[in-house]
Amino acid sequence: MKSNEKVLLRGSEAIGEAALRAGCQCYFGYPITPQNELPEYMARRMGELPGRTFVQSESELAAINMVYGASATGARVMTSSSSPGVSLMQEGISYLAACEFPSVIVNIIRGGPGLGNIAPAQSDYFQATRGGGHGDYRCIVLAPGFLQESVDLTYRAFDLADEYRIPVLILGDGMMGQMMEPVVLPAFREDLPKKEWAITGAGKGKSRFIRSLLLDVHVEESHNWKLYRKYQRIERREPRSDSYAVEDAELVVVAYGTAARIAKGAVRRLRARGVKVGLFRPITLWPFPAKALAGLAESVGRFLVFEMSMGQLVEDVKLALNGKAEVELYGRPGGVVVTPVELSRILSRRYNAMRHEA
Amino acid sequence: MKGMKKIIGRPKYLKDVPNHYCPGCGHSTIHRLLAEVIEELDIRDRAICIPPCGCAVLAYDYIDIDMVEAAHGRGTAVATGMKRCLPDRVVFTYQGDGDLAAIGTAELIHSANRGESITTIFVNNGVYGMTGGQMAPTTVVGQKTTTTPKGRNPGVDGPPMKMCEFLAPLDGTVFLARSTVHSPKQIKQTKKYIRQAFESQLRDEGFSMVEILSQCPSNWKLSPVECCGWIEEGMIPQFPLGVYKQRQTEPS
Incomplete structure (x- = not known):
């Protein structure tokens, strides 16, 4: 598929292709309806592209923690799921937020609560916008309204995640995932940002660690203030x-x-x-x-x-x-x-x- | 001194700081062994440890290599993500019995089954240490803990989980061994196993794990010396020592 040319894509493919073009190196996920077309697309396309990793995990818990590990190394990484699966990921999202690991998480929302159904719904709004897991944190939450916007926002999501070192959620539903619309795809990113903080082995330098255990309440408080100031910056700059x-x-x-x-x-x-x-x-x-x-x-x-x-x-x-x-x-x-x-x-x-x- | 040779000292990559472990605890010995093996294999530049939730969460204060802390039980999933991105690094998790054999069983089994080229250092002391001595999946039958005040009853609590035996049939596992750190002989054996596991990872063979039976004086409510006796009499009969799996291709 050529860049800057109109192509007809299904919603889930549009998100997947935009992610790959944004430089998404790793995808980890577990099957759940109505978003299976996305991991299937990633499995196929990642096999065709150089330097990409696709793993079908044993659970959403494992998927989000694989995201955590890959992100810790500085890779651009994504997972996707639907409501019950995203509930399982909340533990990991809290850790991603705490450690400030950039990540992109797609939630193709289905009717709930519980097992619910697989029809289009928006019932995970609170979960997405209020943090979702334990602790004081926020995720950037993007809600495309048509497929070109799905492409643009997915492409942008990876930059936002890296710029603010934050998990970014993209919300859709089965309707957005299944429908087809013409989209113009952006070019493949080649100039991915350098991440000095990434954990890649100490080399000849000082050893480093990233953690979220901050036993000293004053250290934990100042970490929370740091996160809060970041969230305020995002609130000033990023509403759309x-x-x-x-x-x-x-x-x-x-x-x-x-x-x-x-x-x-x-x-x-x-x-x-x-x-x-x-x-x-x-x-x-x-x-x-x-x-x-x-x-x-x-x-x-x-x-x-x-x-x-x-x-x-x-x-x-x-x-x-x-x-x-x-x-x-x-x-x-x-x-x-x-x-x-x-x-x-x-x-x-x-x-x-x-x-x-x- | 003249004519004398230094035969033992602090390993280069074990930080010169006091540790928080209780007297007689096995963690500090295991940390030391890891630091020694990392030095001997000269892999400090590319070793990455994923410490657990538990007493050893502060391993980054002691071992001088890069680390990323994982949520309780998720170590091998995090290691999978890291190793897939950094295939030439030596990535290992450090996990306790609750972390690995209860809450993180699924992650462990599937990482092992995929043959992820990672190593797990499994510290088995038969109790939840940091939370105050509750029953662990590896608590032996009859052992008293704060949540099994009358002793572990296999009819109610199930028998202890034997993880080396459990993982051995999986095709993805290439090195599985169990040892202890309760005697000088066993400490040497444990070091050898850790070295073999890391060497296997350096050859990119698959999943390796060293299970180490370790003392927990505070929660066993025994003196450090009595702990060594409990390992002998209470644990080893339930958890036989030795190599459970070794699939070694000779280095070319």
Whole structure:
């Protein structure tokens, strides 16, 4: 596949190919539906490319710890899974965050809790954006809304991971993983960053170690402060969002990923009928694009949060708006995918009620 | 002094600091052996240790090589990730019985089965040391611990896990041996095994493990000397010593 040319790819392939082009040297993973196409793609492609490592691990626990080991050596490394598997990885993600090991973790979310089902869902929002494992930490969380963005964000994820020495999560769902869209692929990275901190054997120099055991509370506190300052830097510099038809909107839908695709369809239908609705789409879920959303509240009085979960994204929206506007939730948990027509009816009803109140 | 030869001293790669291990504990001896073998094989530049969760977590304070700390039980998975990226380094995990034979059993077996070219130093003292002496997967039948106050009952707790025997049938394992550090003879034997395991890794043969029966005076509630007796009478009959597997291709 040539760079800078349009090719038709499946969602999981788009993520895999972008990762390889970003210089992903290692992939470790364990099968789970609905993301198996991604490890299968990596197994095939990594065999064709020089210097790549693919290991099918015995569990997600092992996979994330292989990621940890590879990252410790300075390699660009990725794993992928789906909700129950990502739950198992939380221990390792906490250690990655503590040791500041760059890593990229793809979660193709399925309906839950428990074994749930394999339908598209967004119910791991809290797990992704609040750290997920034990301890005070954050991961950068990216939520592509279409396949070109999956390519661009996956490519960027490896740079973010290295720049901030942090785990980066990419959230998708079975819909995003299975659909096909034309994408333009970036070139293969050849100028990978040097990592002075990597553990590769002491050579002739001083021996080094990386650990997360900090028994002295003051040392642990200062490590936490260091992490916190890093998170603040990321919160200042990295929030990303997109908006559609918000200029004169009276009601704005807030949605990400698959939900945002559906919402865009609904907004488009309503706009065609002269209904003044718009869409705000967070692209980074952490850092949450709070400033951009709050800015929108200068002109918009009401927001409707549409999420394929039950009251998770809405918390960040409320925190961002901090009482500046009315916020309502329309959540559809359990893997249900509503159509743009259904959502447009909901929006239309809310819009009319709002006009009636006013 | 004139006419006298120095025959023993601190190994070059054992840091000159006091260690935190209890008097009579086997860890400090094992650390010393590792430092000696690393010096003799001249691999300090490329040796990487993955210390465990447990008393030996602070191994990086004592052995002068690069280290990456692993979560409890995950050592061999971390080692897999490292070794796949750095195939010419000598990567070894240092793990206790709970770490290796309870919480990390899956990682151990699958790393061994894949024939990862890594070495595991398995310190078997039959108790959870750092957490205060609870039953370990290798606690022997009848042994009293804080969670088996009447002694380990195989009908309830299962019998002790024998890891060398367990790993031997796997095609990926190339060197498996069990020894102790409770006598000068056995200490020499243990050093020889560690050396053989590392040499096997240098030849990229597959997975190697040295299981070392080790004393834990604090949690066994025995004096250091009594501990040596317990190894003889309590442990060796349950965990026979020797080489369990050796698949050696002569160096060319």
